[in-house]
Amino acid sequence: NAGVTQTPKFRILKIGQSMTLQCTQDMNHNYMYWYRQDPGMGLKLIYYSVGAGITDKGEVPNGYNVSRSTTEDFPLRLELAAPSQTSVYFCASSYTGTSGRDTQYFGPGTRLTVL
Amino acid sequence: GNSVTQMEGPVTLSEEAFLTINCTYTATGYPSLFWYVQYPGEGLQLLLKATKADDKGSNKGFEATYRKETTSFHLEKGSVQVSDSAVYFCALSHNAGNMLTFGGGTRLMVKP
Numbered sequence: 001n002a003g004v005t006q007t008p009k010f011r012i013l014k015i016g017q018s019m020t021l022q023c024t025q026d027m028n029h030n031y032m033y034w035y036r037q038d039p040g041m042g043l044k045l046i047y048y049s050v051g052a053g054i055t056d057k058g059e060v061p062n063g064y065n066v067s068r069s070t071t072e073d074f075p076l077r078l079e080l081a082a083p084s085q086t087s088v089y090f091c092a093s094s095y096t097g098t099s100g101r102d103t104q105y106f107g108p109g110t111r112l113t114v115l
Numbered sequence: 116g117n118s119v120t121q122m123e124g125p126v127t128l129s130e131e132a133f134l135t136i137n138c139t140y141t142a143t144g145y146p147s148l149f150w151y152v153q154y155p156g157e158g159l160q161l162l163l164k165a166t167k168a169d170d171k172g173s174n175k176g177f178e179a180t181y182r183k184e185t186t187s188f189h190l191e192k193g194s195v196q197v198s199d200s201a202v203y204f205c206a207l208s209h210n211a212g213n214m215l216t217f218g219g220g221t222r223l224m225v226k227p
Binding site for chain 1: 119149151156157158159160161164204206208213214215217218219220
């Protein structure tokens with residue numbers, strides 16, 4: 001099992017450019033998440049998905065879009081990059097039932113700089 | 116809303132010292148509580164968790180007890196090693212969406 005994989009590891013964007021951060025999990029988890037981690041801060045939830053075809057906003061969704069066409073993949077799209085989106089992005093997944101108390105497994109992160 | 120507060124770092128200790136990292140939370144009802152660890156250049160890994168009051172989570176010599184009366188989940192280790200140097204995050208999960216609310220993280224540096 002590779003677990004949760006993310007690509008790319010690093011990226012530098014110019015203001016106004018767009019890009020997609022890729023996330024794949026091979027654990028057959030139903031839930032997937034995108035977080036951002038700003039320097040010296042905890043993680044904040046951007047979007048999450050409870051299954052293929054279903055996504056919902058988290059705490060900081062502005063400037064991002066997601067889709068979930070398969071169980072395995074959960075890409076995050078930045079349409080018009082801004083300096084405020086400079087951050088480290090983490091994808092996570094979990095197998096979650098009705099209790100909502102399940103362990104999330106994290107990918108290694110993508111470090112994005114917008115200049 | 117839910118929130119998690121951790122002691123600010125960095126915490127610098129000598130090898131074999133005793134470690135405490137404080138974590139308190141605000142939430143209605145009975146959240147699950149987690150400690151995640153982030154080693155340099157890596158993603159977060161679950162260190163331990165507790166799902167109900169008075170539960171003790173433990174792993175790799177680390178322990179934390181879910182104290183509902185003080186809304187706390189302090190992380191402890193009796194004897195730290197250089198390899199424990201990392202950033203530690205306290206978090207809670209409190210809804211059917213399984214969304215985590217994180218504290219700000221505490222950087223631990225252990226010197227030989």
